[in-house]
Amino acid sequence: MSYDKIMLGHGSGGRMMRELIEKHFIPVFGSGYGLGSEDSAVIPAPEGTRVALTTDSYVVHPIFFPGGNIGDLSVNGTVNDLSMSGATPLYITTGFIIEEGFLLSDLGLVIASMKKAADEARVKIVAGDTKVVDRGKADGIFINTAGFGILPEWVNVSPRNIRPGDVIIVSGTIGDHGMAVMSKREGLGFESEIFSDSAPLNTLVRDMLSVCPEIRAFRDPTRGGLASTLIEFAEESGVCILINEKALPVTSAVRGACELLGLDPLYVANEGKLAAAVPPDKADIVLDAMRKNPYGKGAVIIGEVTLSPKGKVLMKTHIGGTRIVDMLAGEQLPRIC
Amino acid sequence: MSYDKIMLGHGSGGRMMRELIEKHFIPVFGSGYGLGSEDSAVIPAPEGTRVALTTDSYVVHPIFFPGGNIGDLSVNGTVNDLSMSGATPLYITTGFIIEEGFLLSDLGLVIASMKKAADEARVKIVAGDTKVVDRGKADGIFINTAGFGILPEWVNVSPRNIRPGDVIIVSGTIGDHGMAVMSKREGLGFESEIFSDSAPLNTLVRDMLSVCPEIRAFRDPTRGGLASTLIEFAEESGVCILINEKALPVTSAVRGACELLGLDPLYVANEGKLAAAVPPDKADIVLDAMRKNPYGKGAVIIGEVTLSPKGKVLMKTHIGGTRIVDMLAGEQLPRIC
Numbered sequence: 001m002s003y004d005k006i007m008l009g010h011g012s013g014g015r016m017m018r019e020l021i022e023k024h025f026i027p028v029f030g031s032g033y034g035l036g037s038e039d040s041a042v043i044p045a046p047e048g049t050r051v052a053l054t055t056d057s058y059v060v061h062p063i064f065f066p067g068g069n070i071g072d073l074s075v076n077g078t079v080n081d082l083s084m085s086g087a088t089p090l091y092i093t094t095g096f097i098i099e100e101g102f103l104l105s106d107l108g109l110v111i112a113s114m115k116k117a118a119d120e121a122r123v124k125i126v127a128g129d130t131k132v133v134d135r136g137k138a139d140g141i142f143i144n145t146a147g148f149g150i151l152p153e154w155v156n157v158s159p160r161n162i163r164p165g166d167v168i169i170v171s172g173t174i175g176d177h178g179m180a181v182m183s184k185r186e187g188l189g190f191e192s193e194i195f196s197d198s199a200p201l202n203t204l205v206r207d208m209l210s211v212c213p214e215i216r217a218f219r220d221p222t223r224g225g226l227a228s229t230l231i232e233f234a235e236e237s238g239v240c241i242l243i244n245e246k247a248l249p250v251t252s253a254v255r256g257a258c259e260l261l262g263l264d265p266l267y268v269a270n271e272g273k274l275a276a277a278v279p280p281d282k283a284d285i286v287l288d289a290m291r292k293n294p295y296g297k298g299a300v301i302i303g304e305v306t307l308s309p310k311g312k313v314l315m316k317t318h319i320g321g322t323r324i325v326d327m328l329a330g331e332q333l334p335r336i337c
Numbered sequence: 338m339s340y341d342k343i344m345l346g347h348g349s350g351g352r353m354m355r356e357l358i359e360k361h362f363i364p365v366f367g368s369g370y371g372l373g374s375e376d377s378a379v380i381p382a383p384e385g386t387r388v389a390l391t392t393d394s395y396v397v398h399p400i401f402f403p404g405g406n407i408g409d410l411s412v413n414g415t416v417n418d419l420s421m422s423g424a425t426p427l428y429i430t431t432g433f434i435i436e437e438g439f440l441l442s443d444l445g446l447v448i449a450s451m452k453k454a455a456d457e458a459r460v461k462i463v464a465g466d467t468k469v470v471d472r473g474k475a476d477g478i479f480i481n482t483a484g485f486g487i488l489p490e491w492v493n494v495s496p497r498n499i500r501p502g503d504v505i506i507v508s509g510t511i512g513d514h515g516m517a518v519m520s521k522r523e524g525l526g527f528e529s530e531i532f533s534d535s536a537p538l539n540t541l542v543r544d545m546l547s548v549c550p551e552i553r554a555f556r557d558p559t560r561g562g563l564a565s566t567l568i569e570f571a572e573e574s575g576v577c578i579l580i581n582e583k584a585l586p587v588t589s590a591v592r593g594a595c596e597l598l599g600l601d602p603l604y605v606a607n608e609g610k611l612a613a614a615v616p617p618d619k620a621d622i623v624l625d626a627m628r629k630n631p632y633g634k635g636a637v638i639i640g641e642v643t644l645s646p647k648g649k650v651l652m653k654t655h656i657g658g659t660r661i662v663d664m665l666a667g668e669q670l671p672r673i674c
Contacts, residue, residue, distance in 0.1 A: 006438065144481035335471070
């Protein structure tokens with residue numbers, strides 16, 4: 001499709017966003033400008049070390065939701081982006097854009113959450129910037145975080161390494177973050193409250209790599225959900241990913257909320273989960289290592305990598321058929337992070 | 338003063354912003370959280386190298402103004418923050434927050450300006466993120482840039498190094514950026530158009546350090562203007578800075594516009610100028626080197642460092658008196674960068 005204006009879908013993590021990046025950013029900035037192929041920019045540094053850089057802005061609405069707020073989200077999200085490239089996150093910078101009239105008490109809560117999240121992930125917040133815009137020109141608070149990490153020499157993770165036979169593991173239930181934000185935003189009173197899974201995943205990645213340095217790829221399924229992550233895996237490696245609907249871990253609360261709202265948990269954002277492609281003979285030891293980490297207790301195999309159809313994600317459904325899992329064009333849940 | 342809400346002045350670069358940082362950020366993040374003492378976070382990296390990290394969000398209104406736009410501003414600003422710490426800027430990350438309905442053609446212009454600025458400064462834009470918020474929840478486009486640079490081992494610049502006897506040099510006319518934005522925003526038709534000085538200063542810093550590695554400190558006087566920069570110099574080094582009003586380079590167009598609007602060019606933002614404290618015996622060779630660089634042609638000495646009153650900036654005025662140059666409490670020109 002062709003547009004002359006920015007639409008909500010252009011920030012969706014789906015096709016429209018990809019089109020925006022491919023048509024407007026890459027031609028100018030070059031192909032290095034992260035087209036979702038890697039969450040962090042990995043760049044050569046002096047002395048043979050490799051550093052990882054990443055950035056994300058957070059515009060989640062509402063800023064406070066069950067299980068977290070925009071503050072811990074902005075730190076965990078950037079910690080996770082670095083972690084997915086195999087890097088050890090070290091430093092974070094923060095940029096605040098705040099609307100005139102925003103409560104300082106709320107800002108205090110947000111900052112405290114950032115600090116707590118940074119401490120847990122053992123990253124330092126080393127630089128910051130604050131801008132204030134006039135009332136009505138922003139929506140409370142927006143936060144940008146950029147992250148810096150070091151990539152150990154022996155680490156080589158990338159969706160391009162995925163090959164037929166690999167198994168696909170997710171670290172726990174999917175859809176929690178997105179449904180927690182939606183339930184708060186829409187004022188929905190579900191039977192059991194749904195909590196965001198906002199969490200740092202650097203120790204989980206470390207634990208996984210320590211038992212299996214040959215892990216092919218990691219990705220945290222945020223905007224666009226697990227479906228978008230798996231499609232990126234399949235497209236970048238030129239393989240097929242076949243998942244089993246029955247194996248997908250979804251809490252009954254999230255499943256119920258999704259049914260009520262007509263949403264598919266496969267497309268709902270997570271903020272404390274990862275998907276990984278792992279050599280089949282190492283799947284058990286990787287799962288063992290994951291389940292010993294507080295953020296990998298719910299780790300399960302959800303599928304496998306096959307030869308064809310290349311670049312596609314297929315799902316064996318509950319009723320026994322097989323369907324293609326496609327990327328959404330636009331925005332299922334705007335402003336979820 | 339005590340507040341329970343964010344006010345425009347909290348993003349001003351003046352006292353209110355400093356109070357905000359001292360009261361709300363530093364107690365949580367620790368004293369490393371850039372209190373204007375350094376523009377970049379300089380952190381130890383493996384192998385003995387030091388890397389510099391910095392971040393800034395840009396909310397300038399209007400986004401297009403004579404001499405530049407939010408795009409080149411966002412790249413030059415971060416290049417300059419790294420440069421002021423003596424670092425060689427290498428990589429930039431970008432975070433876009435865009436309002437639904439923003440014209441893609443305008444986005445294209447902004448992106449092109451960023452690329453052009455990055456090329457001129459020889460930095461690479463290596464990562465990016467795009468968020469879209471609903472109409473009325475932002476103001477066109479906000480851009481965050483974070484920067485990464487390497488700090489050569491022999492470089493040691495910091496306002497704490499400033500000592501009595503040093504001379505204060507500025508690289509050219511002051512107030513151009515702020516008045517260019519104001520004239521566009523207010524629709525003022527001045528006799529001669531005023532252009533922003535938006536420019537990368539990394540080569541200028543390099544040229545200065547190459548003839549005088551003992552330069553004490555650099556700073557780019559953005560929000561809060563040259564006055565705020567000099568007050569930071571004085572406070573951090575515990576010296577007095579005595580400047581000469583007659584020596585301040587201001588174009589007649591900027592002077593006239595300031596008079597019309599009741600503004601003082603000392604407090605108006607610059608985006609392509611620097612102030613430096615230089616050992617007195619090296620002032621001439623530093624000035625020579627600066628004037629050979631396209632961004633230092635207008636370099637002049639504007640004052641000197643004296644013993645007391647400690648932490649103060651004094652100005653010999655046109656009429657022969659001496660007055661204290663104080664920091665503004667709040668916002669003279671909101672959303673200037």
